[in-house]
Amino acid sequence: MELVNTQKVFVLLALLLPVNWLVISYCHDQPALSPMGFMAITIGVAELLVCYLLYAHEQNFDGWLQSWLQVQPYGNVWQPLILQGVAVLCLAALGSKVWKRRLRFDIDIFTIMVINSWMLANFEQSNISSLSFLGIELILLGGLVSASYQMAFHDELTKLPGRRALVSDLKHASRHYCMAMTDVDHFKKFNDTYGHDIGDDVLKLVAAKLGDVTGGGKSYRYGGEEFAVVFRGKSAEECRPHLEALREVIANYPLSVRNKNSRPEDDKQGKKQRGQTPKKAKTTHVTISLGVADRVAGETYEEVMKRADQALYKAKENGRNRVEFSN
Numbered sequence: 001m002e003l004v005n006t007q008k009v010f011v012l013l014a015l016l017l018p019v020n021w022l023v024i025s026y027c028h029d030q031p032a033l034s035p036m037g038f039m040a041i042t043i044g045v046a047e048l049l050v051c052y053l054l055y056a057h058e059q060n061f062d063g064w065l066q067s068w069l070q071v072q073p074y075g076n077v078w079q080p081l082i083l084q085g086v087a088v089l090c091l092a093a094l095g096s097k098v099w100k101r102r103l104r105f106d107i108d109i110f111t112i113m114v115i116n117s118w119m120l121a122n123f124e125q126s127n128i129s130s131l132s133f134l135g136i137e138l139i140l141l142g143g144l145v146s147a148s149y150q151m152a153f154h155d156e157l158t159k160l161p162g163r164r165a166l167v168s169d170l171k172h173a174s175r176h177y178c179m180a181m182t183d184v185d186h187f188k189k190f191n192d193t194y195g196h197d198i199g200d201d202v203l204k205l206v207a208a209k210l211g212d213v214t215g216g217g218k219s220y221r222y223g224g225e226e227f228a229v230v231f232r233g234k235s236a237e238e239c240r241p242h243l244e245a246l247r248e249v250i251a252n253y254p255l256s257v258r259n260k261n262s263r264p265e266d267d268k269q270g271k272k273q274r275g276q277t278p279k280k281a282k283t284t285h286v287t288i289s290l291g292v293a294d295r296v297a298g299e300t301y302e303e304v305m306k307r308a309d310q311a312l313y314k315a316k317e318n319g320r321n322r323v324e325f326s327n
Contacts, residue, residue, distance in 0.1 A: 108139050293311060
């Protein structure tokens with residue numbers, strides 16, 4: 001009797017583990033009322049219903065275990081052939097997603113599924129389940145730490161490191177570095193004129209150009225429309241051509257602003273319009289101002305940042321769309 005119960009648990013685990021990890025991969029960030037969220041809920045309810053039916057019709061389940069779902073070694077693998085097929089299909093589906101997107105979360109789930117399959121294939125080995133669950137727990141812990149770091153140190157909108165990352169890097173920076181503080185000129189007016197969606201597009205554009213700054217600079221989103229660029233081991237004069245080039249690239253970039261009425265009503269219409277020039281779009285430009293400061297021996301990062309900010313205010317007062325250096 002105990003062997004039969006163990007077989008039942010094994011069959012359910014071999015069937016449900018790969019399916020549920022695949023569902024988690026596709027639905028973990030979806031709202032409950034979205035199509036993917038509804039699908040996840042439906043699968044969960046279906047699993048509960050299957051478990052109840054198996055319990056209610058225990059004799060039929062016992063018969064299945066002795067026939068086409070019987071738990072007997074198949075070659076060097078312990079799962080029944082049909083459960084091997086389920087695992088392979090789930091791994092293939094998730095493997096395709098990993099190949100296309102290469103996201104840390106998907107890679108972690110794929111690795112967990114491989115460990116699950118390895119555990120179930122060698123289930124008769126001693127301590128196999130303990131080792132497998134230990135590995136899974138370590139992967140989940142690593143994923144949690146990585147996700148927490150991303151939330152704390154990276155800006156979701158611009159994909160740049162955030163203010164905490166800036167402060168952390170400056171605390172551990174070398175004694176000699178150059179720092180530039182910059183923000184988007186007339187951003188509030190631009191936001192009020194074109195709307196917050198276009199304002200977000202402007203921030204993404206500026207962030208993308210800042211991320212490509214030359215000269216070894218590293219860019220951060222400090223907050224709102226304000227950004228920072230840090231050059232380790234360089235003087236302000238060495239950074240000047242790279243910052244001027246950055247300013248010019250942003251100032252010369254044509255930004256298309258679509259009329260709200262010309263925006264697609266749904267995703268299907270939006271896909272058709274992708275890659276086409278909007279009919280009612282007009283082109284505008286945005287500019288940035290920059291204030292630059294060298295770290296002086298004995299200065300804290302707060303003092304360097306304050307001098308860079310003062311230089312930024314000077315750039316604003318002198319007409320914007322320019323680079324000013326701290327005295």
